[in-house]
Amino acid sequence: MRRQNQLNDLGGLPPGELFCEPDGAAPPDLLTAELDDATAAYICAAQPAFDLLRQAAGQLAGLLVLKAAGARDSGAHPMLDLACAAAAEARDAILGISSSVPPRAAHYHRHVMSANRSLTAALASAKRDLHRGDDCVLDTILAPLWHAYRELQCAAFALPGFEIVALSQGCCVDHARSKVGRAKNQTSDEGGRHGRLFDMGA
Amino acid sequence: MADYSIWVLEYCWVPNAPAGLITHGAFNGGTVKLPWCYVLIKGQGSVALVDVGYNHKDYGAVMAESFGVENWRPSATVLAECGVKPADVSHVLITHAHFDHMGATDDFPNATFYLQERELSKWVWAMSLGRRFRWLMGATDPGDILRAVDLARQGRLVCLDGDREDVLPSIDVHAAFDTHTWGSMFVNVRLDGRQPSRDSYILAGDLVYSYANLEGANPKDPQYIPIGLASGSQTNLLLSSDKMLRLVGGEARRIIPIHDVNLKAVFPSRVTRDNLCVTEICLADGEESRVT
Numbered sequence: 001m002r003r004q005n006q007l008n009d010l011g012g013l014p015p016g017e018l019f020c021e022p023d024g025a026a027p028p029d030l031l032t033a034e035l036d037d038a039t040a041a042y043i044c045a046a047q048p049a050f051d052l053l054r055q056a057a058g059q060l061a062g063l064l065v066l067k068a069a070g071a072r073d074s075g076a077h078p079m080l081d082l083a084c085a086a087a088a089e090a091r092d093a094i095l096g097i098s099s100s101v102p103p104r105a106a107h108y109h110r111h112v113m114s115a116n117r118s119l120t121a122a123l124a125s126a127k128r129d130l131h132r133g134d135d136c137v138l139d140t141i142l143a144p145l146w147h148a149y150r151e152l153q154c155a156a157f158a159l160p161g162f163e164i165v166a167l168s169q170g171c172c173v174d175h176a177r178s179k180v181g182r183a184k185n186q187t188s189d190e191g192g193r194h195g196r197l198f199d200m201g202a
Numbered sequence: 203m204a205d206y207s208i209w210v211l212e213y214c215w216v217p218n219a220p221a222g223l224i225t226h227g228a229f230n231g232g233t234v235k236l237p238w239c240y241v242l243i244k245g246q247g248s249v250a251l252v253d254v255g256y257n258h259k260d261y262g263a264v265m266a267e268s269f270g271v272e273n274w275r276p277s278a279t280v281l282a283e284c285g286v287k288p289a290d291v292s293h294v295l296i297t298h299a300h301f302d303h304m305g306a307t308d309d310f311p312n313a314t315f316y317l318q319e320r321e322l323s324k325w326v327w328a329m330s331l332g333r334r335f336r337w338l339m340g341a342t343d344p345g346d347i348l349r350a351v352d353l354a355r356q357g358r359l360v361c362l363d364g365d366r367e368d369v370l371p372s373i374d375v376h377a378a379f380d381t382h383t384w385g386s387m388f389v390n391v392r393l394d395g396r397q398p399s400r401d402s403y404i405l406a407g408d409l410v411y412s413y414a415n416l417e418g419a420n421p422k423d424p425q426y427i428p429i430g431l432a433s434g435s436q437t438n439l440l441l442s443s444d445k446m447l448r449l450v451g452g453e454a455r456r457i458i459p460i461h462d463v464n465l466k467a468v469f470p471s472r473v474t475r476d477n478l479c480v481t482e483i484c485l486a487d488g489e490e491s492r493v494t
Contacts, residue, residue, distance in 0.1 A: 054344065055333065061347035062326035068354035069322070069361055079330045138355060142348070149345055153260060165261065165301050165343045 035160070038102035043161040046105070046112070049093035050155065050162050052086045053115055057149055059083035060122060064138060064145070067130060080130065084123050091116055108158035115151035118144040205372060206245035206391055208403060208483035209284050209492060210460050210469075212237045213255050214274035223430035224411045224461070237479065238271070238302065239460040241405045242284055243391060245486040246371050249286055250293040251313070252389050252405045257305030260345065275476050277309045283480050284492045293370060297407025298383040299325065301343045307353065315353055316369060318377055319361035321385025322350065338433060362387070367397070376449075378442035380434030382408045388442070390449055393484060403483055404446050404457045409439060412462040416443055416454045424454075458483060470494070 035043070060083050094116055101109045122144040129137045149164075156162040215238060221231030241252035256265065258274055265271040277288045291310045296317040297303060307315060325347065328338040353359035362369075364377045372392040379385060388406050392399035410416060411429045418425040428439040450456035455468060465471075471481040472493040482493045 051333065051336075055329070055336070058339065058342075058344040058347060059326075059329045061344050061351065062322075062329050064351045065322050065347055065354065066326060068351045069319070069359075079326065082330055082332075135355065138351065142351065146348060149348060153345075163264075164345070 036102065036104065038100075039104045039159070042097065042100070042102050042105045043159055045097045046094075046108070047161060049090040049097075050112060050152070052090035052093065053112065053119060053148070053152060054164060056083040056086040056090065056119055056123070057115075057145060057152065059086070060119075060126060060141070060145055061149075063126065063130065064141060067138060080123075080126055084127070087116070087119050087123055091120070105159060108155050108162075111151045111155035111158060115148045115155060118148035118151060122148060205393055205395060205486055206243050206484070207486045207489045208391060208405075208458075209242045209244075210239050210458060210465060210479075210481040210483065211242055211280045211283065212239045212478040212480070213277070213280045214238045214271050214478075216270050217272060218270055220430075225414050226428045226430045226436060228430075235463045236411075236461050237463055237465075240280075241389075241458070241460060242281065242286060243370075243373070243405075244284070244286065244489070248292050248370055249290045250295065250370060250373070251291055251310070252295045253297055253303040253407065254294055254306040254309065256302040257308075257343070257345070261301070261305070273477060275478060277306065279476065280478065283474055283478075295369070295375060295387075295389050295405075296321075297388065297405070297409075298386040299342060299346065300383065300408070301346060303407070304346055305343060307346075307349050314358045314360060315350075316360045316362055316375065317350075318379075318385035318387050319363050320377070320379060321383060322347075322361065324384035371395075372399075376445065378409055378438070378445075381432060381438045381442050382429065383433050386434075386442075388446060398449075400451065402450055402456065404450055406446060406457050406459055408461075409442050409446070410457060410459045412459050413454060413464070413468075415459065416447065416457060 059079050063077055063079060063083075066077070094113060098109070098113075122141050125140045125144070129140060153164055156164055216236045218233035219236035220229075221234050222229040224234060224236070225231075238255065240255055243250040243252065255277065258265075258276070262274060266274070281288060281291075288309050289312055291313045294307070294310060294313045294315045296315055299317065299321045304315075304317070307313075325339075325342065328335065331338065350359060362375060362377075365375065367374045369375050372395045374390045374392065375387045376390060377385070377387050386407060386409060388404055388409055390399075390402055390404050392402045394401040408429065415427055415429055416424070418427050426440040426443045428436040428443075432439055446457050447454060459465065466479050466481050469481050469483055470491070470493045471479055473479055480492055482491060485491060
Protein backbone atom coordinates (compact mmCIF):
# COMPACT_ATOMS: atom_id res chain seq x y z
CA MET A 1 0.00 0.00 0.00
CA ARG A 2 2.80 2.37 0.83
CA ARG A 3 4.21 1.96 -2.65
CA GLN A 4 0.87 2.73 -4.22
CA ASN A 5 0.54 5.86 -2.12
CA GLN A 6 4.00 6.92 -3.14
CA LEU A 7 3.09 6.49 -6.77
CA ASN A 8 0.10 8.73 -6.29
CA ASP A 9 2.22 11.43 -4.70
CA LEU A 10 3.60 13.84 -7.27
CA GLY A 11 6.15 15.10 -4.82
CA GLY A 12 5.42 18.80 -5.20
CA LEU A 13 6.30 18.96 -8.88
CA PRO A 14 5.31 22.20 -10.60
CA PRO A 15 1.66 21.83 -11.60
CA GLY A 16 2.25 23.88 -14.72
CA GLU A 17 4.32 21.04 -16.11
CA LEU A 18 1.60 18.50 -15.70
CA PHE A 19 -0.98 19.55 -18.19
CA CYS A 20 -1.59 18.05 -21.61
CA GLU A 21 -2.26 19.95 -24.77
CA PRO A 22 -5.88 19.71 -25.93
CA ASP A 23 -5.06 16.89 -28.36
CA GLY A 24 -3.24 14.93 -25.70
CA ALA A 25 0.23 15.75 -26.97
CA ALA A 26 2.89 17.39 -24.92
CA PRO A 27 3.88 20.98 -25.59
CA PRO A 28 6.04 20.82 -28.71
CA ASP A 29 9.23 22.22 -27.21
CA LEU A 30 9.57 19.18 -24.95
CA LEU A 31 10.78 17.07 -27.85
CA THR A 32 12.98 19.55 -29.60
CA ALA A 33 14.70 21.67 -26.97
CA GLU A 34 18.17 20.72 -25.89
CA LEU A 35 18.36 18.45 -22.86
CA ASP A 36 19.85 19.53 -19.58
CA ASP A 37 22.01 17.02 -17.73
CA ALA A 38 19.40 16.22 -15.10
CA THR A 39 16.75 15.46 -17.70
CA ALA A 40 19.16 13.36 -19.73
CA ALA A 41 20.04 11.36 -16.63
CA TYR A 42 16.37 10.94 -15.81
CA ILE A 43 15.67 9.63 -19.31
CA CYS A 44 18.39 7.01 -19.06
CA ALA A 45 17.08 5.92 -15.66
CA ALA A 46 13.46 5.87 -16.81
CA GLN A 47 13.84 3.85 -20.00
CA PRO A 48 13.79 0.38 -18.38
CA ALA A 49 10.52 1.13 -16.56
CA PHE A 50 8.91 2.40 -19.75
CA ASP A 51 10.00 -0.71 -21.64
CA LEU A 52 8.64 -2.93 -18.88
CA LEU A 53 5.27 -1.19 -18.95
CA ARG A 54 5.13 -1.49 -22.71
CA GLN A 55 6.05 -5.15 -22.44
CA ALA A 56 3.42 -5.88 -19.78
CA ALA A 57 0.74 -4.01 -21.75
CA GLY A 58 1.59 -6.00 -24.86
CA GLN A 59 1.52 -9.28 -22.96
CA LEU A 60 -1.87 -8.57 -21.46
CA ALA A 61 -3.18 -7.45 -24.85
CA GLY A 62 -1.94 -10.71 -26.30
CA LEU A 63 -3.85 -12.67 -23.66
CA LEU A 64 -6.97 -10.69 -24.49
CA VAL A 65 -6.58 -11.61 -28.15
CA LEU A 66 -6.50 -15.26 -27.13
CA LYS A 67 -9.56 -14.73 -24.95
CA ALA A 68 -11.45 -12.87 -27.67
CA ALA A 69 -10.53 -15.59 -30.14
CA GLY A 70 -12.05 -18.18 -27.82
CA ALA A 71 -9.06 -19.67 -26.01
CA ARG A 72 -10.26 -21.39 -22.84
CA ASP A 73 -7.15 -21.27 -20.71
CA SER A 74 -6.10 -17.64 -21.22
CA GLY A 75 -6.84 -16.89 -17.56
CA ALA A 76 -4.30 -19.45 -16.44
CA HIS A 77 -1.72 -18.55 -19.08
CA PRO A 78 1.77 -18.20 -17.59
CA MET A 79 2.19 -14.94 -19.46
CA LEU A 80 -0.24 -13.27 -17.07
CA ASP A 81 2.24 -13.86 -14.27
CA LEU A 82 5.04 -12.55 -16.48
CA ALA A 83 3.04 -9.41 -17.19
CA CYS A 84 2.34 -8.91 -13.48
CA ALA A 85 6.02 -9.35 -12.70
CA ALA A 86 7.03 -6.85 -15.38
CA ALA A 87 4.53 -4.29 -14.11
CA ALA A 88 5.74 -4.76 -10.53
CA GLU A 89 9.33 -4.31 -11.63
CA ALA A 90 8.34 -1.18 -13.51
CA ARG A 91 6.56 0.17 -10.46
CA ASP A 92 9.70 -0.33 -8.36
CA ALA A 93 11.81 1.36 -11.00
CA ILE A 94 9.43 4.31 -11.16
CA LEU A 95 9.51 4.61 -7.40
CA GLY A 96 13.28 4.62 -7.56
CA ILE A 97 13.34 7.76 -9.69
CA SER A 98 10.28 9.54 -8.34
CA SER A 99 12.23 11.51 -5.77
CA SER A 100 14.40 13.21 -8.36
CA VAL A 101 12.21 14.17 -11.28
CA PRO A 102 13.63 17.25 -13.04
CA PRO A 103 11.05 19.88 -14.02
CA ARG A 104 11.27 19.10 -17.70
CA ALA A 105 10.52 15.42 -17.05
CA ALA A 106 7.50 16.07 -14.83
CA HIS A 107 5.03 15.84 -17.68
CA TYR A 108 6.45 12.50 -18.77
CA HIS A 109 6.55 11.25 -15.20
CA ARG A 110 2.91 12.04 -14.63
CA HIS A 111 1.87 10.03 -17.66
CA VAL A 112 4.05 7.05 -16.87
CA MET A 113 2.73 6.91 -13.32
CA SER A 114 -0.81 7.03 -14.63
CA ALA A 115 0.06 4.24 -17.07
CA ASN A 116 1.41 2.16 -14.22
CA ARG A 117 -1.76 2.65 -12.17
CA SER A 118 -4.04 1.74 -15.03
CA LEU A 119 -1.98 -1.25 -16.02
CA THR A 120 -1.95 -2.47 -12.43
CA ALA A 121 -5.73 -2.20 -12.37
CA ALA A 122 -6.04 -4.03 -15.68
CA LEU A 123 -3.78 -6.83 -14.48
CA ALA A 124 -5.70 -7.14 -11.22
CA SER A 125 -8.94 -7.50 -13.19
CA ALA A 126 -7.31 -10.06 -15.43
CA LYS A 127 -6.07 -12.08 -12.47
CA ARG A 128 -9.53 -12.01 -10.94
CA ASP A 129 -11.75 -12.48 -13.99
CA LEU A 130 -9.94 -13.67 -17.08
CA HIS A 131 -10.69 -17.31 -16.35
CA ARG A 132 -14.42 -16.59 -16.51
CA GLY A 133 -16.30 -17.62 -19.59
CA ASP A 134 -18.42 -14.55 -20.25
CA ASP A 135 -17.47 -11.92 -22.79
CA CYS A 136 -18.12 -8.93 -20.53
CA VAL A 137 -15.00 -9.85 -18.57
CA LEU A 138 -13.01 -8.20 -21.33
CA ASP A 139 -14.61 -4.82 -20.68
CA THR A 140 -13.22 -4.57 -17.17
CA ILE A 141 -9.73 -5.33 -18.47
CA LEU A 142 -9.76 -3.53 -21.78
CA ALA A 143 -10.80 -0.12 -20.45
CA PRO A 144 -7.85 0.35 -18.06
CA LEU A 145 -5.50 -1.32 -20.52
CA TRP A 146 -6.43 1.10 -23.30
CA HIS A 147 -5.96 3.93 -20.80
CA ALA A 148 -2.53 2.63 -19.86
CA TYR A 149 -1.58 2.37 -23.52
CA ARG A 150 -2.72 5.93 -24.22
CA GLU A 151 -0.80 7.18 -21.20
CA LEU A 152 2.32 5.46 -22.50
CA GLN A 153 1.78 7.15 -25.84
CA CYS A 154 1.46 10.53 -24.13
CA ALA A 155 4.61 9.79 -22.15
CA ALA A 156 6.48 8.89 -25.32
CA PHE A 157 5.48 12.26 -26.78
CA ALA A 158 6.56 14.12 -23.67
CA LEU A 159 10.28 13.36 -23.77
CA PRO A 160 12.68 12.03 -26.40
CA GLY A 161 14.04 8.54 -25.92
CA PHE A 162 10.85 6.54 -25.51
CA GLU A 163 8.88 4.69 -28.15
CA ILE A 164 5.85 2.43 -28.14
CA VAL A 165 6.79 0.73 -31.38
CA ALA A 166 10.35 -0.12 -32.34
CA LEU A 167 9.96 1.73 -35.61
CA SER A 168 13.69 1.56 -36.13
CA GLN A 169 13.21 -2.13 -36.86
CA GLY A 170 10.69 -1.40 -39.59
CA CYS A 171 11.82 -3.11 -42.75
CA CYS A 172 10.97 -0.39 -45.24
CA VAL A 173 12.17 2.82 -43.63
CA ASP A 174 15.10 5.16 -44.02
CA HIS A 175 17.15 4.01 -41.07
CA ALA A 176 19.79 6.66 -41.52
CA ARG A 177 17.14 9.26 -40.68
CA SER A 178 16.76 7.78 -37.22
CA LYS A 179 19.90 9.69 -36.31
CA VAL A 180 17.86 12.88 -36.30
CA GLY A 181 17.82 14.39 -32.86
CA ARG A 182 20.78 12.42 -31.59
CA ALA A 183 22.77 13.83 -28.76
CA LYS A 184 25.91 12.58 -27.11
CA ASN A 185 26.38 9.75 -24.63
CA GLN A 186 23.35 7.61 -25.54
CA THR A 187 23.57 4.19 -24.01
CA SER A 188 20.27 2.76 -25.21
CA ASP A 189 20.65 0.44 -28.18
CA GLU A 190 17.37 1.29 -29.81
CA GLY A 191 16.78 4.94 -29.03
CA GLY A 192 13.29 6.23 -29.15
CA ARG A 193 11.17 8.98 -30.59
CA HIS A 194 13.39 11.06 -32.86
CA GLY A 195 15.78 8.14 -32.95
CA ARG A 196 18.64 7.58 -30.62
CA LEU A 197 19.01 10.20 -28.00
CA PHE A 198 22.72 9.91 -27.75
CA ASP A 199 25.37 8.58 -30.05
CA MET A 200 28.35 6.99 -28.40
CA GLY A 201 30.17 6.95 -31.70
CA ALA A 202 29.64 10.61 -32.47
CA MET B 203 -12.85 -12.04 -68.67
CA ALA B 204 -11.78 -10.54 -65.37
CA ASP B 205 -14.18 -10.79 -62.46
CA TYR B 206 -12.16 -8.35 -60.41
CA SER B 207 -10.40 -5.07 -60.87
CA ILE B 208 -7.11 -4.68 -59.02
CA TRP B 209 -5.28 -1.44 -58.32
CA VAL B 210 -2.09 -0.86 -56.36
CA LEU B 211 -2.48 2.44 -54.53
CA GLU B 212 0.53 4.33 -53.27
CA TYR B 213 -0.19 6.26 -50.06
CA CYS B 214 3.32 7.52 -49.17
CA TRP B 215 6.93 6.67 -49.89
CA VAL B 216 10.40 6.47 -48.43
CA PRO B 217 12.99 8.09 -50.70
CA ASN B 218 16.05 6.41 -49.25
CA ALA B 219 15.36 2.85 -48.13
CA PRO B 220 18.43 0.62 -47.87
CA ALA B 221 18.83 -1.59 -50.91
CA GLY B 222 19.98 -4.39 -48.62
CA LEU B 223 16.50 -4.60 -47.16
CA ILE B 224 14.94 -5.03 -50.59
CA THR B 225 17.27 -7.77 -51.74
CA HIS B 226 19.29 -9.57 -49.12
CA GLY B 227 22.99 -9.10 -49.63
CA ALA B 228 22.96 -5.67 -51.24
CA PHE B 229 24.35 -4.21 -48.04
CA ASN B 230 26.57 -1.71 -49.83
CA GLY B 231 24.08 -1.13 -52.58
CA GLY B 232 23.04 2.34 -51.53
CA THR B 233 19.42 3.35 -51.23
CA VAL B 234 16.29 3.15 -53.35
CA LYS B 235 12.92 4.87 -53.39
CA LEU B 236 10.33 2.64 -51.78
CA PRO B 237 6.64 3.26 -52.41
CA TRP B 238 4.27 2.20 -49.63
CA CYS B 239 1.01 0.89 -51.02
CA TYR B 240 -2.05 -1.16 -50.37
CA VAL B 241 -4.09 -3.06 -52.91
CA LEU B 242 -7.71 -2.47 -53.82
CA ILE B 243 -9.70 -5.40 -55.23
CA LYS B 244 -13.17 -4.60 -56.51
CA GLY B 245 -15.73 -6.91 -58.06
CA GLN B 246 -18.45 -9.49 -57.51
CA GLY B 247 -20.17 -7.12 -55.11
CA SER B 248 -17.19 -6.76 -52.81
CA VAL B 249 -14.60 -4.11 -52.11
CA ALA B 250 -11.51 -5.63 -50.55
CA LEU B 251 -8.14 -4.32 -49.47
CA VAL B 252 -4.90 -6.17 -49.02
CA ASP B 253 -3.37 -4.42 -45.98
CA VAL B 254 -4.30 -0.97 -44.70
CA GLY B 255 -1.14 1.02 -44.05
CA TYR B 256 0.14 2.50 -40.83
CA ASN B 257 -1.60 4.38 -38.03
CA HIS B 258 -0.82 7.93 -39.09
CA LYS B 259 -2.78 9.48 -36.26
CA ASP B 260 -0.39 8.08 -33.69
CA TYR B 261 2.83 7.74 -35.64
CA GLY B 262 2.63 10.09 -38.59
CA ALA B 263 4.91 12.71 -37.14
CA VAL B 264 7.65 10.34 -36.08
CA MET B 265 7.46 8.38 -39.32
CA ALA B 266 7.99 11.59 -41.25
CA GLU B 267 10.62 13.15 -39.02
CA SER B 268 12.67 10.15 -38.02
CA PHE B 269 12.21 7.55 -40.71
CA GLY B 270 11.88 9.51 -43.89
CA VAL B 271 8.28 8.69 -44.79
CA GLU B 272 7.03 11.34 -47.21
CA ASN B 273 3.79 12.50 -48.76
CA TRP B 274 1.37 10.38 -46.70
CA ARG B 275 -2.25 10.73 -47.69
CA PRO B 276 -5.30 9.35 -45.86
CA SER B 277 -7.20 6.35 -47.14
CA ALA B 278 -10.20 8.52 -48.07
CA THR B 279 -8.01 10.51 -50.46
CA VAL B 280 -6.15 7.50 -51.83
CA LEU B 281 -9.23 5.33 -52.41
CA ALA B 282 -11.12 8.24 -54.00
CA GLU B 283 -8.80 7.90 -56.99
CA CYS B 284 -10.73 4.70 -57.74
CA GLY B 285 -14.15 6.01 -56.71
CA VAL B 286 -14.18 4.13 -53.40
CA LYS B 287 -14.75 5.35 -49.84
CA PRO B 288 -13.22 3.69 -46.77
CA ALA B 289 -16.73 2.84 -45.55
CA ASP B 290 -17.27 0.86 -48.77
CA VAL B 291 -14.52 -1.60 -47.89
CA SER B 292 -16.09 -4.90 -46.90
CA HIS B 293 -13.06 -7.17 -46.52
CA VAL B 294 -9.44 -6.59 -45.52
CA LEU B 295 -6.83 -9.30 -45.96
CA ILE B 296 -3.89 -8.58 -43.65
CA THR B 297 -0.76 -10.18 -45.07
CA HIS B 298 1.11 -9.79 -41.78
CA ALA B 299 0.86 -7.90 -38.52
CA HIS B 300 3.55 -5.24 -38.82
CA PHE B 301 2.52 -1.72 -37.86
CA ASP B 302 2.80 -0.47 -41.43
CA HIS B 303 0.36 -3.10 -42.71
CA MET B 304 -2.34 -3.35 -40.07
CA GLY B 305 -2.10 -0.07 -38.19
CA ALA B 306 -5.00 1.76 -39.84
CA THR B 307 -7.78 -0.72 -39.11
CA ASP B 308 -9.89 2.04 -37.54
CA ASP B 309 -10.27 3.66 -40.95
CA PHE B 310 -12.53 0.86 -42.21
CA PRO B 311 -15.56 0.62 -39.94
CA ASN B 312 -17.52 -1.82 -42.08
CA ALA B 313 -14.77 -4.25 -42.96
CA THR B 314 -14.13 -7.77 -41.75
CA PHE B 315 -10.43 -8.45 -41.28
CA TYR B 316 -8.69 -11.72 -42.15
CA LEU B 317 -5.41 -12.65 -40.51
CA GLN B 318 -3.54 -15.88 -39.91
CA GLU B 319 -4.15 -17.14 -36.37
CA ARG B 320 -0.47 -18.06 -36.20
CA GLU B 321 0.47 -14.40 -36.59
CA LEU B 322 -1.39 -13.64 -33.36
CA SER B 323 -0.41 -16.74 -31.40
CA LYS B 324 3.27 -16.34 -32.22
CA TRP B 325 3.06 -12.70 -31.17
CA VAL B 326 1.87 -13.89 -27.80
CA TRP B 327 4.61 -16.50 -27.69
CA ALA B 328 7.30 -13.93 -28.53
CA MET B 329 6.08 -11.62 -25.79
CA SER B 330 6.49 -14.39 -23.26
CA LEU B 331 10.17 -14.90 -24.05
CA GLY B 332 11.41 -11.97 -22.06
CA ARG B 333 13.15 -8.70 -22.64
CA ARG B 334 16.27 -10.10 -24.26
CA PHE B 335 14.13 -11.31 -27.16
CA ARG B 336 12.52 -7.94 -27.77
CA TRP B 337 13.89 -7.77 -31.32
CA LEU B 338 11.13 -10.23 -32.17
CA MET B 339 8.55 -7.62 -31.22
CA GLY B 340 10.12 -4.88 -33.28
CA ALA B 341 7.71 -3.16 -35.69
CA THR B 342 4.69 -4.45 -33.77
CA ASP B 343 2.40 -2.13 -31.84
CA PRO B 344 0.56 -3.13 -28.63
CA GLY B 345 -2.17 -0.80 -29.86
CA ASP B 346 -2.64 -2.98 -32.93
CA ILE B 347 -3.13 -5.97 -30.64
CA LEU B 348 -5.75 -4.07 -28.67
CA ARG B 349 -7.52 -3.08 -31.86
CA ALA B 350 -7.48 -6.74 -32.87
CA VAL B 351 -9.25 -7.55 -29.58
CA ASP B 352 -11.89 -4.96 -30.39
CA LEU B 353 -12.32 -6.35 -33.91
CA ALA B 354 -12.69 -9.87 -32.54
CA ARG B 355 -15.34 -8.77 -30.06
CA GLN B 356 -17.25 -7.07 -32.84
CA GLY B 357 -17.10 -10.26 -34.87
CA ARG B 358 -14.97 -8.50 -37.47
CA LEU B 359 -11.77 -10.54 -37.10
CA VAL B 360 -11.49 -13.88 -38.84
CA CYS B 361 -8.49 -15.91 -37.76
CA LEU B 362 -7.34 -18.21 -40.54
CA ASP B 363 -5.55 -21.49 -40.03
CA GLY B 364 -3.39 -21.87 -43.11
CA ASP B 365 -4.56 -21.75 -46.71
CA ARG B 366 -8.17 -20.93 -47.45
CA GLU B 367 -9.76 -21.20 -50.84
CA ASP B 368 -12.48 -18.74 -51.81
CA VAL B 369 -12.14 -16.41 -48.86
CA LEU B 370 -14.01 -14.30 -51.37
CA PRO B 371 -15.27 -15.89 -54.58
CA SER B 372 -12.20 -16.95 -56.60
CA ILE B 373 -9.84 -15.26 -54.14
CA ASP B 374 -7.61 -17.57 -52.12
CA VAL B 375 -5.16 -16.87 -49.33
CA HIS B 376 -2.04 -18.97 -48.92
CA ALA B 377 -0.07 -19.21 -45.71
CA ALA B 378 3.66 -18.52 -45.87
CA PHE B 379 4.59 -19.46 -42.33
CA ASP B 380 7.94 -18.59 -40.79
CA THR B 381 9.02 -16.28 -43.59
CA HIS B 382 8.99 -12.49 -43.25
CA THR B 383 6.89 -13.07 -40.15
CA TRP B 384 5.57 -16.17 -38.42
CA GLY B 385 2.11 -16.01 -39.93
CA SER B 386 2.53 -14.19 -43.24
CA MET B 387 0.19 -14.94 -46.11
CA PHE B 388 -0.30 -13.94 -49.75
CA VAL B 389 -3.44 -13.48 -51.82
CA ASN B 390 -4.24 -15.17 -55.13
CA VAL B 391 -6.98 -13.58 -57.26
CA ARG B 392 -8.18 -16.09 -59.87
CA LEU B 393 -9.71 -13.96 -62.59
CA ASP B 394 -10.96 -16.92 -64.59
CA GLY B 395 -12.54 -18.47 -61.53
CA ARG B 396 -10.86 -21.76 -62.31
CA GLN B 397 -8.79 -23.94 -60.03
CA PRO B 398 -6.00 -24.18 -60.97
CA SER B 399 -6.18 -20.83 -62.67
CA ARG B 400 -4.57 -19.76 -65.92
CA ASP B 401 -5.28 -16.09 -65.29
CA SER B 402 -4.45 -15.06 -61.76
CA TYR B 403 -2.54 -12.36 -59.92
CA ILE B 404 -0.82 -12.72 -56.59
CA LEU B 405 -0.59 -9.93 -54.04
CA ALA B 406 2.62 -10.81 -52.29
CA GLY B 407 2.58 -8.57 -49.21
CA ASP B 408 6.14 -8.29 -47.93
CA LEU B 409 7.18 -11.75 -49.08
CA VAL B 410 8.53 -10.08 -52.21
CA TYR B 411 9.61 -6.44 -52.33
CA SER B 412 10.78 -6.35 -55.91
CA TYR B 413 10.90 -8.41 -59.08
CA ALA B 414 14.58 -8.79 -58.25
CA ASN B 415 13.52 -11.12 -55.41
CA LEU B 416 11.99 -13.40 -58.05
CA GLU B 417 14.51 -13.13 -60.84
CA GLY B 418 17.78 -11.88 -59.41
CA ALA B 419 19.92 -9.50 -61.40
CA ASN B 420 20.04 -11.57 -64.58
CA PRO B 421 16.66 -12.44 -66.11
CA LYS B 422 18.38 -14.89 -68.48
CA ASP B 423 19.56 -16.90 -65.54
CA PRO B 424 17.00 -16.14 -62.85
CA GLN B 425 17.39 -16.95 -59.19
CA TYR B 426 15.39 -16.27 -56.07
CA ILE B 427 16.88 -13.74 -53.68
CA PRO B 428 15.13 -13.18 -50.36
CA ILE B 429 14.18 -9.83 -48.94
CA GLY B 430 16.38 -8.50 -46.19
CA LEU B 431 14.24 -9.21 -43.14
CA ALA B 432 12.90 -12.54 -41.94
CA SER B 433 11.62 -13.37 -38.48
CA GLY B 434 11.31 -16.86 -39.91
CA SER B 435 13.83 -18.11 -42.42
CA GLN B 436 15.29 -16.95 -45.71
CA THR B 437 14.89 -20.49 -47.00
CA ASN B 438 11.17 -20.34 -46.37
CA LEU B 439 11.04 -17.00 -48.19
CA LEU B 440 12.57 -18.61 -51.25
CA LEU B 441 10.16 -21.53 -51.03
CA SER B 442 7.20 -19.15 -50.79
CA SER B 443 8.48 -17.30 -53.89
CA ASP B 444 8.63 -20.62 -55.69
CA LYS B 445 5.09 -21.51 -54.60
CA MET B 446 3.79 -18.16 -55.83
CA LEU B 447 5.56 -18.52 -59.16
CA ARG B 448 4.11 -21.98 -59.68
CA LEU B 449 0.61 -20.71 -58.95
CA VAL B 450 0.92 -18.17 -61.78
CA GLY B 451 2.42 -20.57 -64.28
CA GLY B 452 5.94 -19.25 -63.96
CA GLU B 453 5.04 -15.73 -65.09
CA ALA B 454 6.77 -13.45 -62.57
CA ARG B 455 4.86 -10.40 -63.84
CA ARG B 456 1.72 -11.85 -62.27
CA ILE B 457 3.23 -11.59 -58.79
CA ILE B 458 2.67 -8.05 -57.58
CA PRO B 459 5.47 -6.59 -55.42
CA ILE B 460 3.79 -3.48 -54.08
CA HIS B 461 7.05 -1.89 -52.93
CA ASP B 462 8.73 -2.11 -56.34
CA VAL B 463 9.18 1.40 -57.71
CA ASN B 464 9.22 -0.07 -61.22
CA LEU B 465 5.77 -1.65 -60.90
CA LYS B 466 4.29 1.44 -62.52
CA ALA B 467 6.25 0.68 -65.67
CA VAL B 468 5.07 -2.94 -65.81
CA PHE B 469 1.35 -2.08 -65.67
CA PRO B 470 -0.65 0.96 -66.78
CA SER B 471 -0.38 3.72 -64.22
CA ARG B 472 -0.78 7.42 -63.58
CA VAL B 473 0.38 9.97 -61.04
CA THR B 474 -2.34 11.69 -59.02
CA ARG B 475 -2.63 15.36 -58.09
CA ASP B 476 -1.02 14.38 -54.77
CA ASN B 477 1.96 12.99 -56.67
CA LEU B 478 1.10 9.41 -55.73
CA CYS B 479 0.93 6.53 -58.16
CA VAL B 480 -2.12 4.46 -59.11
CA THR B 481 -1.21 1.23 -60.89
CA GLU B 482 -3.93 -0.73 -62.63
CA ILE B 483 -3.25 -4.44 -62.62
CA CYS B 484 -6.47 -5.52 -64.31
CA LEU B 485 -10.02 -4.33 -64.94
CA ALA B 486 -13.28 -6.20 -64.53
CA ASP B 487 -15.78 -6.06 -67.36
CA GLY B 488 -17.68 -2.81 -67.20
CA GLU B 489 -15.25 -1.13 -64.81
CA GLU B 490 -13.76 2.13 -66.02
CA SER B 491 -10.05 2.58 -66.10
CA ARG B 492 -8.63 4.78 -63.37
CA VAL B 493 -5.37 5.46 -65.14
CA THR B 494 -6.44 6.75 -68.56
